[in-house]
Amino acid sequence: MLQRLLPLVVLLRERFPPAYDLLVRLAKRFMGGVFGVYPRTLANEVGAVTEILRSSQWNMAYGRGLAHERLENDFAEAVGARHAIAVASGGVALQMSLRAMGLKPGDEAIHQVDTCSATAMAVMNAGVTPVFADISDSTFMLDCSDVQRRIGPHTRALIATHMWGNPENVSALRTLAREHSLKLIEDACLGLGAVVDGRPAGSWGDVGVFSFGCIKPIQTGEGGMIVTHDETLARELRSLRHWGDRTIEFGVRDATQLAWNGRMSEILAGVAREQLRGYPRHLKEVRDAVGEFQIFLEDFPGLSLVLGMADSVSSCGFTQAVLRVDAASLGFGKTELMAELTRNGVANWHANFELINGLSFFRSGGWRDWILRGDIDRVGKNNDGPFPAAERVYAHDGVGLGKMNFLSLGNRKHLESVLRSLTKGRAA
The missing domain is CATH 3.90.1150.10 (Aspartate Aminotransferase, domain 1)
Structure with missing residues (x-):
């Protein structure tokens, strides 16, 4: 038929x-x-939303025992991490992670040239400079030897993307990150459920980021999650999602760095938890x-x-x-x-995806208007290519x-x- x-x-x-x-x-x-x-x-999403709509709490900012906290507990268990932090999107998750780990303007983060352009945009919106690397002919993901070649004096992080749910070579990338004192971020936005050497995707890096948006493994319309084994980092991330306010996590009404509204609504948290149950x-x-x-x-x-x-x-x-x-x-x-x-x-x-350096914003040099510090000419030469395997x-x-x-x-x-x-x- x-x-x-x-x-x-x-x-x-x-x-x-x-x-x-x-x-x-x-x-x-x-x-x-x-x-x-x-x-x-995938489960009882309609019932979960109805329960939240009948409650008095639709926002995660106040209260305890809320839908997002139950989701965080379930998600951390599912991916083998100690802590999970519910946020507004996978892109916000990436921005918050870079900022929480101390990266600043002039610092560089390396990622593959043909992942979604949202990765480069999120890196730049965190104030960090994206540096593109070529891929492996066998895995269609980062070529570790090419990454090694592109590490420079301003490199501070590697971003490993589990493209379409295929597991990335995070073991080798973690070793490379440790050798050069770099942070390792796992972009598992497409990778929930993938397994690397017996461990879930997202549990290998300093942080793992997930998305619940369009075409993602579980979907709520929007929303995302950050996971980490580091309790101090988790507290910082929870602070950053509230415009940096430290009242809930640290007991003082203060802000110590530039931040976002990275909150997830309780309604989305209810949907995500049920999606996770049925996943x-x-x-x-x-x-x-x-x-x-x-x-x-x-x-x-x-x-x-x-x-x-x-x-x-x-x-x-x-x-x-x-x-x-x-x-x-x-x-x-x-x-x-x-x-x-x-x-x-x-x-x-x-x-x-299409190579990011071929998009008008990068091809025309428009990206240079938004990079505040660092060796911009070196980055420009790197990002101009070529990237033969990705091509x-x-x-x-x-x-x-x-x-x-x-x-x-x-x-x-x-x-x-x-x-x-x-x-x-x-x-x-």
């Missing part, structure tokens, strides 16, 4: 957007399981489906799953399933593959398959059917 229906839906989206929007709303409400709709309720079952279903797809790919020598540092699907989070494309073996390249998937209504995207992955080697392809049997079978038809067509 989906083989015939989804191409018609694509045509409807292009020619009659209002009708398409109506169809999507109806499908989400009445056929969510068939179409693999996500986000979706293990949901993640298992996704992993099982991707595992079946991996077996299917054995008949396609030009396509293979990229799992980061993992050796099996059981260690990945799969907010997107990442494919490596070998055009010579497959008989056609990434561009043709993505076009055919799109034409048939199969959700797909690039394996990684290859974006142009030729990497394709991402949206999570919804693995949220219903019909969606996965449709994906497999499209791939089978495409390769047969080329063989003919």
Whole structure:
């Protein structure tokens, strides 16, 4: 059914957007399981929100035993950290973490060049300078040797991103950070549930940051979390999310540094806690489906799953399933593959994001207006590139398959059917 229906839906989206929007709303409400709709309720989100709305406390600023505190306890346990701090978004989580760990204007933080541009924006909004590094051809994440080459006198932090829920090489990056006395931040915004050498993603660094926004593992509309093993750092972070006011954590009405409103509403905390409760079952279903797809790919020598540092699907989070494309073996390249998937209504995207240094803000030099200190010319030369591995992955080697392809049997079978038809067509 989906083989015939989804191409018609694509045509409807292009020619009659209002009708398409109506169809999507109806499908989400009445056929969510068939179409693999996500986000979706994973537990008792509606009941949790109703309880909070009937209470007198919708804001986290005052009171004890509130929804965000229960969420923090559950989240810390889930990711194997001593402390969790609920915040307004993953971007705010990154900004607060840099500031709380003492980074200041002129300090630099290294991260991969083809992660989401939100990373570089958050680093800059914390007053810190982003320095881009290339990726590994095998993991599609940071190349540790390239990171080593880009460490300079102003480097103060490394940001390791668990792209699309694939585990990053945080063990090697932590060793590198310690050798150079750098802070290690795990960007696990897409990585909840990923496992590295038996430990959850987010539990390896000085801090781990998570997001509950769009396309994230659990979703509340917005919101995020910071985890750490350091009690002193946790108290500082809780202070920073209240414009730096130290009344709650330190018993004195004072502010010691520039801060934000980084609070999460109680309503979002209630939703996030229920999403977290249902997430293990949901993640298992996704992993099982991707595992079946991996077996299917054995008949396609030009396509293979990229799992980061993992050796099996059981260690990945799969907010997107990442494919490596070998055009010579497959008989056609990434561009043709993505076009055919799109034409048939199969959700797909690039394996990684467009290179950040190619965005107008960075390409034009506009970023220089916002860097207050440091060796700006050295940073500019570094960030101008080249980044050959990231460039290859974006142009030729990497394709991402949206999570919804693995949220219903019909969606996965449709994906497999499209791939089978495409390769047969080329063989003919």
